[in-house]
Amino acid sequence: MFPDLFRDDVFTLETARLFLRWPKAKDVATLCVEAGDRRVAESHAVIPHPYRPEDAVAFVSEARSQNLEGRGLYLAITARKDQERLLGVASLRQRPTGEVSLGYWLGVSHWGKGYATEAAQALLDAAFLYTNAPAIIAGVRVTNDRSRAVLERCGFQYVGSGMSQRPAWGDTVHTDEYRLSRRLWASLKGWRAPLPTERPEFRESA
Numbered sequence: 001m002f003p004d005l006f007r008d009d010v011f012t013l014e015t016a017r018l019f020l021r022w023p024k025a026k027d028v029a030t031l032c033v034e035a036g037d038r039r040v041a042e043s044h045a046v047i048p049h050p051y052r053p054e055d056a057v058a059f060v061s062e063a064r065s066q067n068l069e070g071r072g073l074y075l076a077i078t079a080r081k082d083q084e085r086l087l088g089v090a091s092l093r094q095r096p097t098g099e100v101s102l103g104y105w106l107g108v109s110h111w112g113k114g115y116a117t118e119a120a121q122a123l124l125d126a127a128f129l130y131t132n133a134p135a136i137i138a139g140v141r142v143t144n145d146r147s148r149a150v151l152e153r154c155g156f157q158y159v160g161s162g163m164s165q166r167p168a169w170g171d172t173v174h175t176d177e178y179r180l181s182r183r184l185w186a187s188l189k190g191w192r193a194p195l196p197t198e199r200p201e202f203r204e205s206a
């Protein structure tokens, strides 16, 4: 699904304030502190709580495997001026339906600075520029106003509600589903990116 470009750990994204890179073993201690905060875990479907060092090790290993195999793109969010210290994680993941979903979280002390929106927008740009995904989707717990605001700032549109399982918590919660189409993303960027069907590999042979 994801291009070779994403599948090499030299792949990074830079924004005005942030540097996004592959997670690595050295992130484990910071992951334990940041993802270990209940306020982060309880809004997230797959972060367990309590969060043990082995959970952080498993996350880094699984994220790197998915990146390497082109099944996902998990990036540590860091500041440009300190690219070692993880502030949170942003990800693109292929769902079993084939759709690509966006995810993110930040350590609580990094909330309220616009970092999640900045990281999400960089990941969305990469997704639409380097893959053929017609749209990116995201699910958010109905009680998660902060995450909903991030999606709306990125241009996502509400498409419906449902119930989702939270594997880490063993329960089911009400969620809102959001979608950002390639067409809307391109118009928000102020220019028109090629639609997948216009790329040479999709053109019908004469």
Ligand SMILES: CC(C)(COP(=O)(O)OP(=O)(O)OC[C@H]1O[C@@H](n2cnc3c(N)ncnc32)[C@H](O)[C@@H]1OP(=O)(O)O)[C@@H](O)C(=O)NCCC(=O)NCCS
Pocket (backbone or CB within 6 Å): 039, 040, 041, 043, 044, 045, 103, 104, 105, 106, 107, 110, 111, 112, 113, 114, 115, 116, 117, 118, 139, 140, 141, 144, 146, 147, 150
């Ligand atoms: C979801 C989550 C990442 C959102 O974090 P956030 O800090 O609210 O979002 P952003 O980083 O985009 O910051 C937006 C806030 O920064 C403010 N801000 C400050 N400087 C800013 C700047 N330069 N640019 C943009 N926003 C800025 C905005 O006004 C906004 O403030 P507000 O919340 O008072 O309206 C965070 O709450 C989180 O990690 N939650 C737990 C995990 C989770 O829910 N993940 C998503 C699962 S669906």
